[in-house]
Amino acid sequence: MISGELKEKLLKEILEAETPNEKAVDVMYELQKVYGWITDEAMSEASELLGMTLTELDELATFYNFLFREPVGKYVIHVCDSVVCWMNGYEVLLDHLKGRLGIGIGETTSDGLFTLLPVCCIGYCDRAPAMLINRRVHGNLTPEKIDTIIDQIRAKEQES
Ligand code: FES
Numbered sequence: 001m002i003s004g005e006l007k008e009k010l011l012k013e014i015l016e017a018e019t020p021n022e023k024a025v026d027v028m029y030e031l032q033k034v035y036g037w038i039t040d041e042a043m044s045e046a047s048e049l050l051g052m053t054l055t056e057l058d059e060l061a062t063f064y065n066f067l068f069r070e071p072v073g074k075y076v077i078h079v080c081d082s083v084v085c086w087m088n089g090y091e092v093l094l095d096h097l098k099g100r101l102g103i104g105i106g107e108t109t110s111d112g113l114f115t116l117l118p119v120c121c122i123g124y125c126d127r128a129p130a131m132l133i134n135r136r137v138h139g140n141l142t143p144e145k146i147d148t149i150i151d152q153i154r155a156k157e158q159e160s
Pocket residue numbers: 080081082083084085086121122123124125126128129130
């Protein structure tokens with residue numbers, strides 16, 4: 001269950017919007033930050049806050065790339081799967097990521113750290129091939145650069 005403080009903040013934002021629907025994605029995103037993904041409980045809370053049906057919210061949640069209806073790792077890697085990245089080494093990059101993490105697309109590492117997902121063009125074509133990790137862009141990727149990024153994240157996680 002979300003805190004009273006967060007509930008109050010979200011209700012205020014919903015009331016300030018022209019219609020509750022325009023805040024639906026924002027509300028679900030905030031709930032996802034609390035639960036780690038859009039659990040059924042989060043969905044019910046969003047439904048109650050927004051006055052929208054579970055079906056309406058489920059349609060939105062399954063449409064947006066950054067809302068997750070299933071558990072994901074602490075770090076979600078969205079690999080750009082569009083034409084400019086295809087022309088700039090996407091396949092090598094993806095194979096390297098899969099091998100390095102030991103998972104395929106749509107899977108999460110056994111330590112729960114990384115989930116690998118495809119995404120359409122993320123607007124960084126000038127830095128292709130590119131990917132996002134927790135919505136932060138990484139571009140001009142090479143296998144070496146990917147190793148460095150993964151190593152840095154694992155080191156940070158071991159420290160904490
Ligand atoms: S095609 Fe990959 S960032 Fe645009």
